[in-house]
Amino acid sequence: MTDHHRRPRLAALGLWAGAGGAAAVLAAGLGGGAVAHVGATGVVKERMDLMMEIGDATKAIADMLRGTQPYDAERMRAMARRIEGHGGEAMTSLFPDGSLDHPSEALPAIWTEWERFERLADLMADQAGALARAADNPRGPMQRGGGMMGGSGIMSGSGMMGGGMMGGGGPSAEDLAAMPPDAAFRHLAQTCSACHEAYREEQ
Amino acid sequence: MRRTGWIAAAVALAIAAGGAGTWLIGGPTAPPRDLTDLTGDVNRGAYVARLAGCIPCHTDSEAGGAVLAGGGPLKTEFGIFYGPNITPHETDGVGAWTLEQFAAAVTEGRAPDGSHYYPSFPYAFYTRLSDQDIVDLWAAVRSVPAVEGRAPPHDLAFPYTVRAGLGAWKRLYLDPEPAPADWPRGRYLAEVAHCGACHTPRTALGGRDADRRFAGAPTPGGGTIPAITGAALTEAGWTVEDLAYSLVSGVKPDGDVYGGAMARVVQGGTQFWSATDRDALAVYLFEGALGAPITEGETQ
Numbered sequence: 001m002t003d004h005h006r007r008p009r010l011a012a013l014g015l016w017a018g019a020g021g022a023a024a025v026l027a028a029g030l031g032g033g034a035v036a037h038v039g040a041t042g043v044v045k046e047r048m049d050l051m052m053e054i055g056d057a058t059k060a061i062a063d064m065l066r067g068t069q070p071y072d073a074e075r076m077r078a079m080a081r082r083i084e085g086h087g088g089e090a091m092t093s094l095f096p097d098g099s100l101d102h103p104s105e106a107l108p109a110i111w112t113e114w115e116r117f118e119r120l121a122d123l124m125a126d127q128a129g130a131l132a133r134a135a136d137n138p139r140g141p142m143q144r145g146g147g148m149m150g151g152s153g154i155m156s157g158s159g160m161m162g163g164g165m166m167g168g169g170g171p172s173a174e175d176l177a178a179m180p181p182d183a184a185f186r187h188l189a190q191t192c193s194a195c196h197e198a199y200r201e202e203q
Numbered sequence: 204m205r206r207t208g209w210i211a212a213a214v215a216l217a218i219a220a221g222g223a224g225t226w227l228i229g230g231p232t233a234p235p236r237d238l239t240d241l242t243g244d245v246n247r248g249a250y251v252a253r254l255a256g257c258i259p260c261h262t263d264s265e266a267g268g269a270v271l272a273g274g275g276p277l278k279t280e281f282g283i284f285y286g287p288n289i290t291p292h293e294t295d296g297v298g299a300w301t302l303e304q305f306a307a308a309v310t311e312g313r314a315p316d317g318s319h320y321y322p323s324f325p326y327a328f329y330t331r332l333s334d335q336d337i338v339d340l341w342a343a344v345r346s347v348p349a350v351e352g353r354a355p356p357h358d359l360a361f362p363y364t365v366r367a368g369l370g371a372w373k374r375l376y377l378d379p380e381p382a383p384a385d386w387p388r389g390r391y392l393a394e395v396a397h398c399g400a401c402h403t404p405r406t407a408l409g410g411r412d413a414d415r416r417f418a419g420a421p422t423p424g425g426g427t428i429p430a431i432t433g434a435a436l437t438e439a440g441w442t443v444e445d446l447a448y449s450l451v452s453g454v455k456p457d458g459d460v461y462g463g464a465m466a467r468v469v470q471g472g473t474q475f476w477s478a479t480d481r482d483a484l485a486v487y488l489f490e491g492a493l494g495a496p497i498t499e500g501e502t503q
Contacts (some may be wrong), residue, residue: 055459057457059456062448062454186451189453193462193469194265195462195468196463
């Protein structure tokens with residue numbers, strides 16, 4: 001940093017109402033560390049294992065869709081069915097009220113928004129089941145087609161930023177099952193993401 | 204004589220101090236841009252909005268809010284920010300604004316009444332926007348339905364509540380210059396998408412630590428925002444293709460799916476990018492960011 005920048009920095013330090021001290025304390029308290037699944041027991045361990053299995057299946061699917069592994073419809077179906085089986089109640093039953101023991105990454109919002117949490121877990125199962133049924137469909141682009149800003153005038157189109165992406169009102173399971181697996185998987189991944197965003201502490 | 208000299212010195216000092224204070228509190232001014240000859244294109248502007256990540260902070264998608272009508276909480280080390288309503292509503296949004304006022308807001312962090320925005324509004328990055336992108340963005344913002352209502356006020360910890368400090372902050376951390384024409388696309392995208400807003404650690408005063416660009420940062424919850432330097436990504440086992448794919452799908456190479464703020468970034472922004480732009484950003488982060496002089500890239 002040059003002198004040119006150093007001088008105003010000093011002045012600003014004084015100006016910002018003691019910011020230096022207060023903020024340094026604040027910042028010091030914020031140091032975090034990565035927490036792995038190590039040390040998990042009981043239901044927390046069970047659901048972490050479940051999530052790991054979903055992640056492994058997701059990886060297998062993504063690798064095929066990305067082309068880093070050859071596409072195999074049989075394997076696609078098997079992996080999607082595995083995710084389906086881990087959704088719904090198989091998942092929600094592993095989140096008993098207030099189960100936040102270390103090293104859980106669950107957020108308490110799960111229990112204040114239990115219905116939404118359940119809905120997302122059900123949606124995940126439904127979408128994964130639809131993906132299994134889409135496994136033999138012709139392949140297509142991962143990304144939503146050019147309609148992004150098309151027609152309806154940019155950002156007003158509900159599809160583009162509407163509630164569907166956050167876990168409500170998206171395409172039906174029937175619609176998904178008729179899509180290219182690439183597109184169906186995109187919707188499934190968005191459900192994972194919506195749930196993680198709301199209910200998982202990022203480590 | 205001696206007494207008169209003292210008074211003169213004191214007056215001179217007071218004027219100088221006052222001037223310095225005004226200089227500090229006023230903050231820097233962006234170089235003037237002549238936008239009058241440019242025509243905004245709504246569709247291109249919508250794409251710029253996706254590049255710049257306007258929607259994730261100005262739309263409360265989770266609560267089913269209308270587009271650009273105000274965002275959900277943005278939790279930071281400094282408190283909780285709420286992106287305001289920027290629909291063309293006459294009083295609650297930006298309906299009464301001119302293009303010049305919009306440009307000043309975006310490139311200088313200055314509201315039409317002259318006050319400063321908090322840098323949670325990433326104008327320190329948007330100041331790199333090209334003239335055409337600003338005009339297009341404005342056309343897109345003007346095109347959404349006007350919606351009544353305002354976002355909640357920011358909920359900040361002292362001393363960040365003291366807005367007078369923002370001018371000084373800008374003097375320190377805002378370098379209001381548009382991107383040079385010779386920047387590679389990936390570098391422009393990294394700026395406009397303001398990756399560094401979260402992935403570059405901040406000083407106690409809330410400025411980005413220029414020496415640790417993209418080196419990762421703490422989250423308010425005690426977690427860690429990962430480093431996105433090429434070296435860090437490589438060490439974590441990521442490739443350029445992994446990163447580009449995660450920006451369209453949210454899926455990481457290990458099969459995990461983004462949560463947190465990155466979920467919003469993908470869902471509201473990068474999934475709508477062209478494959479070319481996602482690739483350009485990924486390549487830049489892996490290969491270009493380290494060599495780029497920080498004085499031109501990130502504000503300093």
